[in-house]
Amino acid sequence: MNIFINEKPADITLDTEKNLGDVMSGIEQWLSPSGNRIKKICLDDKDISTDALGEAFRVNVADIKKLDVFVSPWRELAAEALEDLYETFILYSKASFDERKNIAAEWEKSSAARFLISDIPDLSRLAGLIFSGEGLSASDFSMLLDERLRELTNPKQEIVNSTAKVELIAGRLEELPLDMQTGKDRKAAETMQLFSGISEKLFRILFIFKSEGFSHETFTIDGLPAKAFVEEFNSTLRELSYAYENRDTVLVGDIAEYELAPRLLKLFSAMKDIGGSG
Numbered sequence: 001m002n003i004f005i006n007e008k009p010a011d012i013t014l015d016t017e018k019n020l021g022d023v024m025s026g027i028e029q030w031l032s033p034s035g036n037r038i039k040k041i042c043l044d045d046k047d048i049s050t051d052a053l054g055e056a057f058r059v060n061v062a063d064i065k066k067l068d069v070f071v072s073p074w075r076e077l078a079a080e081a082l083e084d085l086y087e088t089f090i091l092y093s094k095a096s097f098d099e100r101k102n103i104a105a106e107w108e109k110s111s112a113a114r115f116l117i118s119d120i121p122d123l124s125r126l127a128g129l130i131f132s133g134e135g136l137s138a139s140d141f142s143m144l145l146d147e148r149l150r151e152l153t154n155p156k157q158e159i160v161n162s163t164a165k166v167e168l169i170a171g172r173l174e175e176l177p178l179d180m181q182t183g184k185d186r187k188a189a190e191t192m193q194l195f196s197g198i199s200e201k202l203f204r205i206l207f208i209f210k211s212e213g214f215s216h217e218t219f220t221i222d223g224l225p226a227k228a229f230v231e232e233f234n235s236t237l238r239e240l241s242y243a244y245e246n247r248d249t250v251l252v253g254d255i256a257e258y259e260l261a262p263r264l265l266k267l268f269s270a271m272k273d274i275g276g277s278g
Contacts (some may be wrong), residue, residue: 001064003027006071014061021057027069035074035211042068050111059253074211077115079152080223084112085127086145092131093138098138105133123148150203159271162198166268169194173261177253192244193262199237203230208273221270222263233263 003010003023012205017023021041028038031226041048044066044184058188075250085107092103107113126144129135136144151158172191179188206226221229236259243251 001061003067004151007068010069015059018068019057019061020059020064021062023228030093031071035213036071037074037077037094038069039072039077040070042066042070050114067162074119074154075152077122080147081112081115082123082145082149082152084110085116085123086142086149087216088112089127089130089141089145100131104140107131110127120148123166141158147201151201152208155208156274157249159205159268161200162268163272164192166198166264169198170261170265173256173264177249178254180247180249180252188244194239195264198234199233201270206230206271209271219270219274220267226270227271229263229267233267236260236263239258 001014001023003012005027012027014023017026024038024041026201031038041053042217043056043059043064060265069127088103088107088110092100092107095103113124116127118163123144126135126141130141134142138223169191172187173195176188176191179185179191219226223234238254240252
């Protein structure tokens with residue numbers, strides 16, 4: 001069997017693989033570290049639809065002359081999936097009540113929906129709520145999709161555009177214990193929500209860089225490997241959430257002012273350096 005990846009001969013030697021499923025499993029493991037994902041496969045110049053994959057995977061290797069595998073970067077596939085979701089959402093918003101059920105059903109069967117389920121589950125859940133008549137308002141959902149598409153299409157610029165917001169939230173973290181002590185509960189809750197949102201955003205962009213080949217092994221933040229820094233960041237965030245829920249203003253103040261606010265700024269500064277270095 002001759003194997004081609006994006007129409008170029010692949011230097012892959014088969015060993016114990018008996019069927020196409022075995023071969024594709026090996027190719028997928030080989031591609032994953034590079035951030036690429038399989039988009040389409042063809043057997044002997046015939047496209048294999050998603051619905052027919054189960055049957056195709058059982059085909060014996062000896063019965064296949066040519067295997068074409070088409071791959072794309074994760075970021076490209078994610079952007080395509082979000083664009084499909086955006087178009088479906090616009091169609092759904094303009095449709096009559098009777099038409100909406102069919103539009104939602106078609107979306108659930110799409111490759112874009114399957115991609116979101118496996119790779120961007122938070123948006124998949126929100127989309128499910130939207131198509132069931134619940135969840136965010138139409139304008140809020142549109143704004144969310146716009147933001148996530150900006151992160152995927154131009155993550156470096158999205159970091160730059162977040163500068164003022166990061167600095168504002170870091171300042172609000174330092175004010176958090178005073179807000180709790182003086183009864184500004186609404187402002188305190190908003191600060192927690194804003195901090196959670198910007199942290200998730202930075203981690204999403206960090207993952208995008210990783211999917212494009214940026215190494216977390218050599219990237220350091222405040223003298224720590226990126227993985228260790230993120231683990232400590234998340235651990236401290238859990239401590240803050242616990243202290244906030246228990247109204248422990250002293251502990252909230254210590255964690256917010258002396259740990260999370262500086263770490264947020266250090267994470268952001270390091271990510272700006274990634275963007276600047278290309």
